[in-house]
Amino acid sequence: MPEVMDVIMAVKPVLGAFLCLVGAGLAIIGTVGVLRFPDFYTRLHAASITDTGAATLTLVGMALLAPTWLIVFKLAAIWLFLFLTGPTGSHALANAAHTAGLQPVIGRQRDGAGADDEGGA
Amino acid sequence: MGYLLGLIVVLGALWLGLSGIYEPLLLTLSVISIAISILLAARLETVDREGVPYARTPQLFAYWAWLLVEIFKANWPVIKACVRADLDINPALVKVKTRCESDFAKTIFANSITLTPGTVTVEVEGDKLLVHALFEEEATPDSFAEMDERSARAADGRKSSKGEVTA
Amino acid sequence: MIGAAAIGLIVAIGLMLIRALSGPTLYDRVLAMNSLGTKIVLFIGVLGFVLGRPDFLDISVLYALINFVSTIAILKFFRYRSFQVPLMRRTMPQRRSQSGGDDA
Structure with missing residues (x-):
């Protein structure tokens, strides 16, 4: 099946670059969420999009572009590090804020503006 | 002992994967750095079921x-x-x-x-x-x-x- | 297309800097720096592929590790005001952060 392999090899770089682009788009979306959400705890959720979705898609895209297996291994190592350290960092942040007495905003938030005022409520 | 062996295998695989150059000098350095890592881990008392969950x-x-x-x-x-x-x-x-x-x-x-x-x-x-x-x-x-x-x-x-x- | 991905990550980094500079509480800033670090890790990797030198990934690995350690170090310092305290649960009195906006 050489022609199937040819098709795969032709599609692979395009697909990889496309996945990188989608990952970058998710990073922008997560950042927009961090800028818009009303308090610290909700911003934490928006930031976790970047940590999970954007990182995974971008790294998979780069793995499809990679010329050798060694680079795929390095990408897998980065992915593993990000997935092991990301939640630990998030939990440390949330726990530190909670311990310091920062109160979360509770209840339905329904207005268009209001991303950049005070953190506690 | 099994935990120590698991740690050695994983650290070795990590070195081999990240390095990519397999010359005698670098392999010697890898052995030394793995030994230092294991010494530090043993001193921190993290070589147990939770620190090395590879089983x-x-x-x-x-x-x-x-x-x-x-x-x-x-x-x-x-x-x-x-x-x-x-x-x-x-x-x-x-x-x-x-x-x-x-x-x-x-x-x-x-x-x-x-x-x-x-x-x-x-x-x-x-x-x-x-x-x-x-x-x-x-x-x-x-x-x-x-x-x-x-x-x-x-x-x-x-x-x-x-x-x-x-x- | 991979270049567009790099530019998109730059835009995300720039937007995140706004939050890092304007964040009302200390934790917003630390969160922004942590998220910024993740994006920079991805950006360095993508930049390596744009320039055709995937060796940049070594820097990415290092940056991912340093980013995590620095986040934990900053949080530890602002909680205990010292790096000398062993990290254990429920051993230190709770302290309020200095720059923590309003405390509600």
């Missing part, structure tokens, strides 16, 4: 595969909340009771909750977790039950809810 690698990877699907499913509502024109979120703090017993299983469960977009573990106390959720209606205790059971089984390998013994 349960297959179960952990099976759990991880399931978790990845969950993460990508949970990404959708948060992405929609980020990009829609008007802000419409319903943050809440919920208490979740876990059936995980060992610290290792609790760590995996709490980290899974944090890793899933839309929920963050704020505090762990005994067998209760304080979870901050972006949407209150999606963070009912039932929604964590499956993750709880799966992480307990992946980490400890004992008694699922039906009482059967796995692994």
